[in-house]
Amino acid sequence: MKYVNLANLQTVLRPGIVAVGLLALAACERSVEVSREAPSDDATNHEVGAPPHWGYAGDGGPDNWGGLSEDYASCAIGIAQSPIDLTQPGLASDIALSVDYASGPLEIFNNGHTVQINFAPGSTMNNGEKDYALLQLHFHTPSEHTVDQVRFPLEAHFVHRADDGGLGVIGVLFEEGAHNDALNPVLATLPQDVSEPRKIAFNPSDLLPENLSVYRYSGSLTTPPCSEGVAWHVAANVQPVSRAQLSALRAVLGDNARPVQPLNHRALSAPN
Numbered sequence: 001m002k003y004v005n006l007a008n009l010q011t012v013l014r015p016g017i018v019a020v021g022l023l024a025l026a027a028c029e030r031s032v033e034v035s036r037e038a039p040s041d042d043a044t045n046h047e048v049g050a051p052p053h054w055g056y057a058g059d060g061g062p063d064n065w066g067g068l069s070e071d072y073a074s075c076a077i078g079i080a081q082s083p084i085d086l087t088q089p090g091l092a093s094d095i096a097l098s099v100d101y102a103s104g105p106l107e108i109f110n111n112g113h114t115v116q117i118n119f120a121p122g123s124t125m126n127n128g129e130k131d132y133a134l135l136q137l138h139f140h141t142p143s144e145h146t147v148d149q150v151r152f153p154l155e156a157h158f159v160h161r162a163d164d165g166g167l168g169v170i171g172v173l174f175e176e177g178a179h180n181d182a183l184n185p186v187l188a189t190l191p192q193d194v195s196e197p198r199k200i201a202f203n204p205s206d207l208l209p210e211n212l213s214v215y216r217y218s219g220s221l222t223t224p225p226c227s228e229g230v231a232w233h234v235a236a237n238v239q240p241v242s243r244a245q246l247s248a249l250r251a252v253l254g255d256n257a258r259p260v261q262p263l264n265h266r267a268l269s270a271p272n
């Protein structure tokens, strides 16, 4: 089994849907299995060249990601990493972010690190610089980004890719409050364990705040290989999620948040 890293993202055509092999984000064996390119035998993980296991605690935890593989070096030595604490932003951006997401039959699966929904072609985002296609949506409990050092109980990441290969992510933070109807389809289909994809009918734009003003900065994937050059947009308007919904998500996701990373000399734009 060949490990597919970010340098050669593969798009695997499957009947009715494009299952995008964003393996760097989805990671480890399950993503490869989902792409149906390789047997799902656990033994494949121990082949020479297979990506090492990583997680959020112990030897495979975030502090050790950089040492698990040469491919993960950026996790340790990168200077433009994500997530970050969103505080003391510089100038406000006057560039609007816009999305045009389509609803439709999609696929949801549990890859062992998060619960992810893969999108069919046709949903797009423009960040004022270029157009991106929506690839997938996944969740972190608690949030990865913090605002003035306050961590939120849930963060959703909408991962996009531009024609030039550049990645752009929209992050949405959630705080405990009212029941969020937009999460109903996710929770109704939530794969409890590492799973084959299941069908889900879902409109991703339902999860976004109406006012899409965002913090912007240049960062990285928040999971190995922690590749940099990712255009980050974190919505300033926080969305609600009920205690019961959080419990259900946490029960499946556990703690899958990377600690915040130093801003270093990067520009952080305030919400416009």
Ligand SMILES: [Zn+2]
Binding pocket: 138, 139, 140, 157, 222
């Ligand atoms: Zn993420």
